[in-house]
Amino acid sequence: MKPADLLVRTFLEKHPEESARALDASDAEEAARLIRKLPVSIMGPVVSRLSPSSAGAILSRIGVETARSFLSHMTPQQAAAVYQHLDEAVRNETLEGLGEDKAAQLRQALTYPPDTAGALMDPQVSAIPADLTVQEAIAVLRRQKREAIYYLYVTDRERRLVGILSLRDLVLGGSKEKIESLMNREVVSIGVMTDREEFANLMQERGYVALPVVDVAGRLAGVLKHEQAVDAVQQEAFEDLQKMVGAGGDEHALSSIGTVVKRRLPWLTINLVTAFMAAGVVALFEGVIARVTALAVLLPIVAGQGGNTGAQTLAVVIRGLSLREILPGTIRWLVVKEFMAGMINGLAIAVATAGAVFLWDGRAALAIVIGLAMIVNMASAALSGAAIPVLLRAIGRDPAQSSSIFLTTVTDVVGFGSFLGFALAMERHLN
Template sequence: MEQESSLLPLVEKFFEHDTAAAARSLARMTEEEAVEVLGALPAPLAVRAVRHLQVGYTAALLKDAEPAIFREIASSLDPQLAATIFMHLPNEARERLLEHIPGKLKKQIQELLTYPEDSVGRLMTTDFLSFHKEVTAREAVEKIRSLARKRLPASYGYVVDEEERLVGVMNMRDLMLASPEQPLESMMRTNVFSIHAFVDREQAGNELSKRRYFAAPIVDSENHMLGIIKAEQLIHGIQDEATEDFQRMFGAGADERPFSPILFSLKKRLPWLHVNLATAFLAAAVVAMFEGLIARLTILAVFLPVVAGQGGNAGAQSLAVVMRGLVMREIPGNKVSKLILKEGALCAASGVVIGLVTAMVAWVWNGNPFLGLVIGLGMFFNLVLAGLSGAAIPVLMKKLGLDPAQCSSIILTTVTDVMGFLIFLGLAAAFQAQLI
């Protein structure tokens, strides 16, 4: 205990000197060790460290924290970050810690969490500079000077009316050049670009990019000023969402990072590895049904991975296109059937070409035209099925309330492997008299 106390000043110095490096070291520890270190740090240092940690990992550390520690850290964080961390906590931890959050912060968190998960409302910051339209240039400058020690979010001040509705934007240069008694209403720019809080972050990012703005005001349906969104926040949020989807598609946890603790990563990956194992045994069971046929015609075993591989690749192409469409909100509900049929037709055309090429290779290789016919037909039907499945599975998963990014790839692999083997070996069984 004495040794730990003597090391604490050294740890504090490390966090003070290079918080980012210290936070990276914290992320490499086990959760138990990281919680112990975080709890031993003074609150300001703990808050600085939390700002450098991945949100999911921070939530994992704080879920079992003492209420007093959680309250102190949460109270010192930006409400948006506190809300994001709170959202990642398990339900029982939320219920236990909610009563220990200060009233004002609790209200801010609840308001932030009412916005859809992928909306700009979840990413906006409520720290912005606004003035009422009757305020004079002198009063505005005095207010800015009084806030000089705070980090202002942008080079713009927003102008609102008596009901906090956004009515204009004010450039700091215009303010400095204005006469002291001139009201802001007379110098503000009324043509204001704003974003509704429920707008998807992808769409908002595209709008900001087209206009080359580095920030934009966020409003509700009645144009009340709610906050601002910075371009850097939006880009970071979109990148996080994209990398999380990418990781989920391959069965890794969305909040897993390169240096996450081994046990943490293991908990995220093992369940999906078990699902993969079960689907692999299912495909093996299909092959086992034709064990006798394969024993008599060993050449069939050579073409099994060809059928599975091509079906998997074709399905993955359709899956990638549909997943992007879902993320970008490019697939209206009334056009889902059209999309699935289009992908099926596209893969049917690919199946004709690939099937003919495979049939020719098999015929030349083995000298039996019926083997070419079997592998060609098997390839065609498997690619059609792969295209239909790759388009339909993510849409169906979303309708069922599941995460398409996390389960679509595994289900697609099962369909293409199992059905591909079944079709190919079933055709081989039908033509076995000509193949032997």
């Protein structure tokens, strides 16, 4: 083996996290060529740490047999997430060749929608029946040989979750004591269909290391660990950031051209339509713009300040919705607060802008026009930035996905309309 190849192999083996980040940012074809050269035992830990979309794109290029080997080394949840990103032709062949147990686990994981507790949980969970003695429970745990045990979940004979027990209480309990006499019956659990945003917030708020996941019948289905919640929060934040500017939530820096175009073009098209709406407002005042040419110079200032004001409010409100800070009873106060803040900021910016315009142009009327427009636009932008995501959430839409487009439309239409409307009303003082 060449020294360079040995160095690469050693780095991949010793630093799977850093290697996965590098491969995530690489072209899928180049990553596939590298993976083909090395055994699954070396590349398995790296591939399992890739984003599902990157792993799916790479495994689709390395052959069915090799892809199957990598999937068999992943947890059912990891395999399910990656499997959904495999090419259609590879997908069915890969599933058919997996071992019976692994295929069954993968099919079970695929029954849950992406980003739910069922899709992300670890089904390998330490559970002990409530009617065992401490001595019997310890024997069960020894046979299970779990790598890490956060809590012991106690179930009845139908595997329904009935309690929770710490390792400390188990060890300190008498060997003949029943588990049901030691367990805490006040156990917090989540359902398999719980959204990742919801369970991540719950774990962060209460400081849980892990949360049990139960099915619709209350049976213990798996466990969600703290690191999975952290990953979920980070992924949600990254996706929201990309969605706010019209990029796909699953898009990466080196995604294919086709993927980039498919994700972005629809929103760019919608944005084009809204831009024509704003242009239509300007066209209504074509005459006054022709007569007072300084208005054309100042239009971008009005639109820009409104856009920035709305974007500030939008970012805060979307964060509040994601973290469950905004409750039904607080929405009215939120909207009023943002409107008042926009009004006050608008007054301050209006004074500064009017002063600058007066020094530049010398017409007090023009300074008054842009000052009034600035107040109206910034107040309406703040109001819209608060109301739009709340309304979208209320009708079941993702606020991060389309709020910015609606907000841009409002700020441009209101900004141009108010500025040119005030100018038309005061035209005789502008000539």
